[in-house]
Amino acid sequence: xxxxxxxxxxxxxxxxxxxxxxxxxxxxxxxxxQARLFRTAYGITYNKEESAEIVQEVFLKVWENLxxxxxxxxxxxxxxxxxVNLCLNWKRTWKRRFRHYHQPIENPDGxxxxxxxxxxxxxxxxxxxxxxxxxxWEKIGExxxxxxxxxxxxxxxxxxxxxxxDLLKIKKGTVSSRLFxxxxxxxxxxxxxxxxxxxx
Amino acid sequence: xxxxxNICDSMLLSRFFDRELEPDEQTLVREHIKSCPSCQKMxxxxxxxxxxxxxxxxxxxxxxxxxxxxxxxxxQIREKQISWQTKLxxxxxxxxxxxxxxxxxxxxxxxxxxxxxxxxxxxGPSALITSFTGDISSVMxxxxxxxxxxxxxxxxxx
Amino acid sequence: MLTFASAASVQAGTINIVVKxxxxxxxxKFADPRLSDLxxxxxxxxxxxxxxxxxxxxMNLNMNQTGAAPLxxxxxxxxxxxxxxxxxxxxxxxxxxxxxxxxxxxIQLLNNGMITVGxxxxxxxxxxxxxxxxF
Numbered sequence: 001x002x003x004x005x006x007x008x009x010x011x012x013x014x015x016x017x018x019x020x021x022x023x024x025x026x027x028x029x030x031x032x033x034q035a036r037l038f039r040t041a042y043g044i045t046y047n048k049e050e051s052a053e054i055v056q057e058v059f060l061k062v063w064e065n066l067x068x069x070x071x072x073x074x075x076x077x078x079x080x081x082x083x084v085n086l087c088l089n090w091k092r093t094w095k096r097r098f099r100h101y102h103q104p105i106e107n108p109d110g111x112x113x114x115x116x117x118x119x120x121x122x123x124x125x126x127x128x129x130x131x132x133x134x135x136x137w138e139k140i141g142e143x144x145x146x147x148x149x150x151x152x153x154x155x156x157x158x159x160x161x162x163x164x165x166d167l168l169k170i171k172k173g174t175v176s177s178r179l180f181x182x183x184x185x186x187x188x189x190x191x192x193x194x195x196x197x198x199x200x
Numbered sequence: 201x202x203x204x205x206n207i208c209d210s211m212l213l214s215r216f217f218d219r220e221l222e223p224d225e226q227t228l229v230r231e232h233i234k235s236c237p238s239c240q241k242m243x244x245x246x247x248x249x250x251x252x253x254x255x256x257x258x259x260x261x262x263x264x265x266x267x268x269x270x271x272x273x274x275x276q277i278r279e280k281q282i283s284w285q286t287k288l289x290x291x292x293x294x295x296x297x298x299x300x301x302x303x304x305x306x307x308x309x310x311x312x313x314x315x316x317x318x319x320x321x322x323x324g325p326s327a328l329i330t331s332f333t334g335d336i337s338s339v340m341x342x343x344x345x346x347x348x349x350x351x352x353x354x355x356x357x358x
Numbered sequence: 359m360l361t362f363a364s365a366a367s368v369q370a371g372t373i374n375i376v377v378k379x380x381x382x383x384x385x386x387k388f389a390d391p392r393l394s395d396l397x398x399x400x401x402x403x404x405x406x407x408x409x410x411x412x413x414x415x416x417m418n419l420n421m422n423q424t425g426a427a428p429l430x431x432x433x434x435x436x437x438x439x440x441x442x443x444x445x446x447x448x449x450x451x452x453x454x455x456x457x458x459x460x461x462x463x464x465i466q467l468l469n470n471g472m473i474t475v476g477x478x479x480x481x482x483x484x485x486x487x488x489x490x491x492x493f
Contacts, residue, residue, distance in 0.1 A: 026277065030270050038269075039261050048260065049405060052269055059273045060280070137256055154218065155250055156257050161220050180214045186249045194248050326471035328446070334453075334461025336477075344399045351403060354477040356460060 003031060011075040018066055030059055033076070036157060037083045043152025044087040046141040054090060058082045073166060080157070081167045084149055139189045147182040154179055207232045208239055217246050325350045373439045373447055373493045377415045377427035382406040382476070383483025396488055400474070406483065427487075430480055432456045435487055445469045447491050467491050 009017070009028065017025035034055055041051035061082050062069075069078055143151070149168065153159045161179075165172040207229060215221050216229040233239045325343050327350035332339060339354040380393060382400070388408040389397050397409045417425035417437070424438045433455045440448040446466040453460040453475070467473055469492060476486035 023274075027270070027274065030273050031266075034266050034269055034273070035261055035264070038264060038266075039257050042260055043257060048264070052264070055269065056273050056276060060276055063277050063280070133256075136252075140253070140256070151253065152257065155253050161218065176211070176215060176220070179218070180211050183214065183246065183249055184210075186253065187245055190249060190252060194245070326468050327473040328466040330448070330464040330466060332461065332463040334463075335459065336461055339461075342403060344402045346402060347399065349399050349471075350465075350473045352463070352473065352475045352477075354461060354475070356455070356478055 015066075015069070015071070015075060026059075026063065029062070033079055034059075036076075037079060039156050040080060040083050040149075040152055041087050043156065044084065044145050044149045045090065046148075050090060051087075054083065054086045057086055061086075077163060077167055080153065080159070084153075084168065087149070088145060133193075136190060136193055140186065143182055143185060147178055147185075150175060150178050151182045151186075208236060210242060213239060213242050214246070217243070324348060372418050372420050373442075373449075373491055375417050375419060375425060375437055375439075375449075376490050377417075377435060377437070378488040378490075379412045379414070379427075379429055380486040380488060381408075381410045381412050381480060381483050382486055383408045383410075383481070385482055396472075396474075400486070408483070412485075429453075429487065430485060431478070433460075433478070435475075435489075437489070440464075442493060446471075447493055449489075449491070451475070451489070469493055 009025075014025055014029060018029065037055045037058055038051050041054040042048065045051050045054065058079060062079065069075075073081075140148070146168075150164055153164050153167070159167070161172045161175045164175045168175070212221075212229065213233075216226060219226065221229065233243060325348050329341055329350070329352070332341075332352070334354070337355045339352065342351040342353065343349065344351065378393070378396070380390075380396070380400075382404060384405075384407050386408045388410060390409055390411045392411050392414075393409055400406075400409065412430065413428075415427040417427070419425045419437070419439050421439050421441060424436050427435045427437070429435055433453060436450075436452045436454070438450040438452075440450060442448070443466065446468055448464065448466050450462065450464050452462040465473060467489070470490075472488055472490035474486050474488045476484055478485045
């Protein structure tokens with residue numbers, strides 16, 4: 001699929017074209033945001049297949065509700081908000097609960113555990129490290145979904161506390177404290193891993 | 201900055217790392233870190249956690265074929281457009297043909313309900329489970345969402 | 359004790375039972391054409407990319423007569439119809455692995471209805487036993 005050149009399009013221009021039913025504008029919107037929304041969805045659901053389904057659903061909702069978007073927030077905030085809401089509601093369906101239950105413990109999400117090996121390392125220690133990182137990555141998945149949502153919006157999408165608070169409809173102080181405790185928890189989980197790395 | 205009794209406060213540092221302090225506070229904490237080993241350690245830990253999380257997420261995202269996701273999204277939108285157009289056409293046609301269609305649908309329903317055996321679509325579950333006992337580690341009882349076919353899912357013990 | 363009856367020999371007051379053994383996995387993308395109706399149902403719950411029919415056993419049983427369907431890895435599913443109440447048949451299902459009884463259950467299955475029992479790991483996927491009845 002060819003890339004749409006959107007260099008001269010800001011959100012206002014994009015919105016205006018979208019409202020005229022311009023398909024190129026819609027493609028541009030998808031191209032600009034799909035990876036970011038996927039990452040956000042994955043940060044919350046921890047499931048690639050569901051995240052892809054959620055991203056599709058987000059763009060459908062955007063297409064259906066473009067005319068009711070009142071531009072009280074940025075276009076990106078609106079997209080993130082739909083994504084987060086869909087993710088948090090998605091888990092309420094029995095289908096998703098069952099699918100989660102049904103995932104094999106040793107490979108919870110297909111073969112999507114990130115591989116973070118260093119090519120310069122000895123193959124055996126690289127394998128051990130990979131295994132260790134896989135376990136750690138699974139442990140991050142044990143954080144509450146709302147904590148992961150804030151973490152991914154801050155760490156990966158670079159949103160400010162104000163933007164996250166607006167998006168999740170919570171207080172700025174709540175964003176700050178939840179983020180703090182999520183990171184504290186991650187530090188605890190990763191402590192041995194980092195100690196070993198520093199000692200090596 | 202006298203409001204901060206202790207700059208080596210991890211919550212304060214967390215906001216500093218996120219650039220969420222006022223500019224003068226941000227400067228003060230930055231200066232403090234330069235001479236404070238314990239805050240430097242917190243800074244390193246914070247950075248390591250961020251890097252680990254971001255690298256993991258980037259790795260996941262790099263595995264996704266966004267071209268095909270984009271295609272799927274656009275196909276769905278086109279389908280929606282077509283489905284609305286179809287609905288609109290049906291609406292205008294409906295007055296003339298609704299009775300023959302209903303009659304045909306009724307005949308087809310009777311025909312298929314007599315001839316097509318499987319899968320049967322019912323309001324209740326396809327199977328009522330009266331009892332279940334076993335040497336297993338877990339069991340779940342489910343229904344498929346549309347035609348309510350019952351599923352028993354169990355895990356054997358080893 | 360075991361009865362392997364042919365679906366063709368249908369008698370009055372008997373129950374036709376078909377047991378399909380399916381291997382569901384994510385190893386490849388494959389939809390066995392013999393399972394098209396069943397796959398549509400399963401896909402609303404499971405997220406496997408491959409559904410393969412491993413075996414199919416048809417039996418025609420009288421009330422209180424036990425039929426058995428041999429399943430992979432020394433498993434056997436024994437089925438005994440007990441009675442027909444309205445449009446449901448009461449069946450006892452007992453799954454064995456070797457000499458060990460894994461579970462037993464009593465179900466009331468709709469005429470022309472089906473139930474799927476699944477869970478055992480097998481060749482990198484999971485076994486599903488689909489049981490359908492008509493009477």
